[in-house]
Amino acid sequence: MGIAPTIADTASELSAQNKSATPADLHIQPRNLNFARAEIDRRRWVGGDPFASAFFNALSVTFPEGELFFIDSLKKFIKRVPPKLRGEIRAFIQQEAIHSREHHCFNEHLKDCDFDITLLEQDIDRVVQTIRGMSEYDQLVATMCIEHITAILAAEVIGNPAHLENADEDQRNLWLWHASEEIEHKGVAYDTWLHVTKDWNPLKCWFVRSSFMARISLGFAKNRTRGILELLRQDGISGPRAWFGLAHHLLFGKAPFRRTLRPLLAFFKPGFHPWDIDDRPLIKLAESEYEAAIMDDVASAAPPEDLDSIDQLQKVA
Template identity: 85%
Template sequence: MDIAPTIADSATNFTARNKSATPADLHIQPRNLNLASAEINRRRWVGGDPFASAFFNALSVTFPEGELFFIDSLKKFIKHVPPKLRGEIRAFIQQEAIHSREHHSFNEHLKDCDFDITLLEEAISRVVTTIRAKPDHDQLVATMCIEHITAILAAEVIGNPAHLKDADEDQRNLWLWHASEEIEHKGVAYDTWLHMTRDWNPLKCWLVRCSFMARISFGFAKNRTRGILELLRQDGITGLRAYYGLAHYALVGKAPFRRTLRPLLAFFKPGFHPWDIDDRPLIKLAESEYEAAVMDEAADSAKVTPIAGRRSAGPLKKVA
């Protein structure tokens, strides 16, 4: 059911109007790298852990089509926002386009490892098709909600080294790079939403975004669980072993779902903004790690080049 802009129009006592908390000196920098070019040499590339590997693999399958949807949802508003935000949307679009490309390559490597990801791809296609059929504002708020989920997962992946400590280096660098950019542009969709709903009643804005997040976060957890279980099945892990192992990984061990619950719930707070937590130090931490790996690789080839020029896929196109 679509969320129409008539919700709570008559409410007058809800005064926690949102304002952007995006740092004024934030610079969103697309990094046009080909970090997914290396082959995946084993199914359990996260230190031999089938559950961690399936978690990241299931996430990756959603990115090529999901990132393109995010791009399209923000493009519709780019001419209706202030110049600074317009520039941030352009940078967001460039980053997401590169993410889509890199995870397409990553997913092709999964197929080379004899994973059949057809069911997972069909599932994300159905979800995206359903959302694309909704009004533009609904697509924007859906993007805003999913971007918050990806940003808090990104902060968890970088902030808790246990997630990728034993991962194969090439794949680890890919995920650190992607996570750092998810944090960097985490406020763009939200700020676009704030601008486009600036004349809405504050209670209506809160109800709309919270109702969307409640449904999207539930659907995200349900669909990722299904995808992970399917990949585990193909890896020979089924039944109670699969369910128990996944529950232990997600909620007890490395616990990416449990550890991101509090920042997820923060979204429902009146006046919330993604940059209420300034986690730019995590961006620098991730950059220091994957850039060091890139420089080491270049040194091994007796040709050290700046990070920005490493295996570039060509110039980035200007976004209108």
């Protein structure tokens, strides 16, 4: 995917390795919000749209285990990075732990709506266990790639109101909050990768991250499509209606896949950094949308420091 880097391009990759492109004034702020009370009142909670609802539901099933994998991946490198980045990793871990907890609750509500998510959970478990069997550097680059995919989807969800138009308010707030934090910490895994591979040949760095992204993006599209189709089947939509309806949703209607293709391909550019696109205004936009509705639910305690299960962050010290 993409053209092999020129000498000038590899020089830019090396330059990117030696300094972080994350905005200096960016503050990663874990927001310990609790959406557990937000039961799903209707199966098609995104404005009655079965395809949009299944899209978000299938994504949610990946988060509890996926977020915990990202935490473990970055924890391996926390003592090898400079103090500023170490603090960002800790904030990343707090955010991801809370995301895992909240989407576990969301997924339990899916089960209350008589969705069987066993097949989807098995798929994400298989993928995560495969990656966990790789080297710590491979786990980090996989985390970096998936974080980029998550961040560009998050930017699309916030930036295009059509995605959550007429969605149930509680669920809309959950997704806007999660999306805003995915944007906020989108450079952490990448900056960790740049630091721990600073002595690598830049062409090797480009090849490793590009080849991983090619594999992961294809696997992501395949597995999410499989999961969405399974949820649609349980919602009474199958066969050609499901396939054509899903293709229209992903590529032509609200088009979350088509609209994120360009920022996905940007990853393959030598010298790329996630903050080449400064979408911090989307964080503020999302906050303005959800904050007023959930202020009464903000936990008074500080964000959790440990997660041994869904509710407890593993210590990072």
